[in-house]
Amino acid sequence: MPQEQIIDGVKIISIDICKIMERTWNPSSLTLKRQILFPIAVLFNMPETFDIYHGHIYSSGLIANYLARRSGGVAVNTIHGSYYPIWNKLTNPIAAQCYRIAERILAPALAKFSDIQLHTGDYFAQQVISWGAPKQKIRTIHNGADITRFNPHIPHATVPDHVSIDPSLPVILTARRLVRKNGIDYLIRAMRSVCREEKCQLVIIGEGEERDSLERLAHELHVQDHVHFLGMIPHDKLPPYLALADIAVVPSLVEASSIFMLEAMAMAKPIIATNAGGLPEILPPSAGIFVEPMDEIGLADAILELLRNKEKRLQLGKQAYHHVQDNYSWKAVAQQMESEYMRLLTEKKAQAEQLPDIPFV
Template sequence: MKILQIYELSPHDNVGTGGIEVAIMETSREFVALGHEVTILTGARDIPQEQIIDGVQIISIDFCSLMKYTWNGANLSLARQALFPLVVLFNRPDTYDIYHGHIYSSGLIANYLARRAGGVAVNTIHGSYYPIWSKLANPFAARFYRTGERILAPALAKLSDIQFHTGDYFAQQVLAWGASKQKVKTIHNGADIVRFSPSLSQIADSHLITSSHGAIDSSIPVILTARRLVKKNGIEYLIKAMQLVLKEKQCQLMIIGEGAEHAALEQLTHDLDLQDNVHFLGLIPHEQLPPYLALADIAVIPSLMEASSIFMLEAMAMEKPVIATNAGGLPEVLPQSTGILVEPMDEMGLADAILELLQCEEKRLQLGKKAREHVEVNYSWKAVAKQMEAEYMRLLARKKKTLENQGRNYPSLISKFAANIVFNLKWE
């Protein structure tokens, strides 16, 4: 099969820990290993270029520097999403069997290109903030984003041959909005179980991190989180929890990531007099994450909403005990036997869970081993790619049969999508 993955940000240009970029690159590597030809079509960071990484062709495109000026390594802007379809139209991709667009704009592009070429249109929704927009934005913006998701998600499910979800919580919402069960499937994210291996913990070297940041003492227990520094990821509650934890147990928090909340979070750290125990490490390329996880005693995902966190699965793969919030898709992939769930925005709950694990090494080890076993069986990227491959092949066979029987007489994408918008448009 020839597979085209479509997304506005490149997995190669993004220097941070963006989960969608990681998921696209990791599944693409696995598709190549399974014998398929894979191309990633993405917006350029600077100069448009073509390159091959691990057998995956990456084509970054631009038009009138629209992608160059909307690039942001820490965030996918609304402007970039809106302009990317225009850039694709002016670059005319080759013909493929599978057109796999990620999130909304790229999902529309995948449908348009698939209909032009007679290929299979696939859309992946990498989670949603729909349940918590009122906590993240002012009322007008919250209504705008909620209405946008309410229209686009079910419309894309109806347009696409299939819509994948990395969190079942939103898949069920899209079904409730009228999408067909035959068009919606949940496939959680995965982890590289070779690179993220518990054996790394035996050779962890804190000196590399100390020389770079001057603050890590491996003799003090390490709490680690790797998140974009935005409100929905709940870092402020983890910092507040640290104030409670440090009253009873000496430890340190390492925060990997960058984002709009960085300055406010650093200020909160100083206001609580935690600057000696909370370390902001900035953006760390994904391939450099394993040594940091190797040093961690506990991994924490304090999100207000999340799909199936790749960082959490990678921590589990390294036998690290995990504390996560009972939000979105996190409980879908973190059984009680492999970690601890607390309620979102509950610094007291986070603090109690951290203290429980810091004070009981036996429980940390037990949870870590169970977590590794769980990921090995269910959430390797190879297992994820095979699930997608099975759907690709089924849909491609069906598409070919339909073309043989009926020819290429498809309704136009614009008229069909407009009809779906009219049908689904509801202001809340």
């Protein structure tokens, strides 16, 4: 039976069948198995009729289109970025080619079928248009940050006793899923050069399949005393840990509009990010430093530059804070989303009113 709960005043109905959604849940990644099984859980629960069916990624985008057509509702599909540019770096050549072909087929097809396709990174929106998707059906709405929960006035977290963070040393911090595409290995390699010249420490928040190999890498490079893995921290408890940071780093190989980066900006942290995917779309040069993906030397140089220049750190953090306040609060993002919903509903109603009456014979 569907499970109902109220979160922040919104009714959430969670559906499952034979616990397949529960069994395929993975907090660090959206597995292919879960995407394949999700339509089964939806169809066997036969959800009630809604005005808008908003599917995220591919399988839920397909099911949203099916349900919208069945009930006469609006079909919305969101694509949260893509690994298309780097699939060959994440898996074997055959699998990489299969994933790339699947994206080239599914992304533009879903754009054609849906009333609108939303993207959280314009880099992939433009890619999908180049594959033949109707330009008028593509919109980019970047992610946002909770600027009330994440702000420069949050006090530092009390670090657990088993984590030996030195409060007297600068903290470089990243909060990422520990998977290959997020480039944490390049950040750890950069720390080898940084620690030779400056005393500092890297704090890594998150879990994922790469954790064991990343911890081994830190030992192999003899930086294990300067790299602290804190594991998964619940999102509502993250702000005090982010408050520890002197510098926030997003070393991804590809990324849409990183929520972690926006939250760090909302807390007035200077940003070092890779010039990858949608990151340059939300981080102006006045609020951070860009390096190329997989460039451990560039990462090290950028970190050293900010460690040695407190005034620049403060200036970048100030610019980052104002940029998020002005453009990327969740309220602003919600208003963009609501505007698209209302436009689509108005168009759907107008189309229905234009249909001619068919007399009964």
